[in-house]
Amino acid sequence: MHTKIFGQPFSESKLRWHASDVTRIQVLIEWGGIYLDKDVVVVQKLDRFRNYEMTVDYEVYDLFLGTQTLIAGREALFLRLWLQQYRRYEADCWMCNAAVRPTKEIINRWPELVHRTTPGAFGASIEELCPMLYLRYEPDWRHKYYAIHLLMRANSLTDINYCLDRRPDMMTAVIDEHYVRQLNTTFGEIARDLLDFDV
Known part of the structure; x- marks a missing residue:
């Protein structure tokens, strides 16, 4: 380095x-x-x-x-x-x-x-991404973005306070396959797609 x-x-x-x-x-x-x-x-x-x-x-x-x-x-x-x-x-x-x-x-x-690109098409905007990923479900995410920055390190969020100020249940959550099975947000769907399982 x-x-x-x-x-x-x-x-x-x-x-x-x-x-x-x-x-x-x-x-x-x-x-x-x-x-x-x-x-x-x-x-x-x-x-x-x-x-x-x-x-x-x-x-x-x-x-x-x-x-x-x-x-x-x-x-x-x-x-x-x-x-x-x-x-x-x-x-x-x-x-x-x-x-x-x-x-x-x-x-x-x-x-x-x-x-x-169109602003945010590669997922650069934290202000837009945090709520879209972790606070709600965005049904059009597959068409709106080319790439999405998940703002994660290992299995936790890098901007956790900023992203989750309205989701205290996620503040302490370990984000793993058990947790994403029940998550009804855009991130939940992305994770389930990547892990190749349904709810």
Whole structure:
């Protein structure tokens, strides 16, 4: 794992995430392809986006780049510019180099460098995703999204307080196959589909 970028040490408290952000950019520059966070579920084929040099999703509300699903051609110019902006690495800022600055300094300046999906089509918007996944059932999820970011690490939610403030039963739940059998939310249906069993 990288510990520095352009001679600047990564933040100790954010090392794992910031190093991962840089690694995904470097791998896509070298090889191109599709990057998915490990908690992203692909809902529809992504092949149509391979026709663009770079495809990104962005948050519905703040319109910053979503980094959990990236589709790129090898040596995409956007990726090279994105990596170069790490020369001004902001160690104390969680998403500045990964989402905020590439949006403000690159995409907003040269929008032709990326194909932007319909906002949230790769599941980048937490404000939309949390209630859709964990608080209600969205019958059209298979058609509305190409990929969905589940916001999970292992068998718990990463943004649990934000996502579940109205679902105290899920705050302490271990999300496993027994729990998802009875869950009447979009996430419950997605999990049952992935685990290949019916209620």
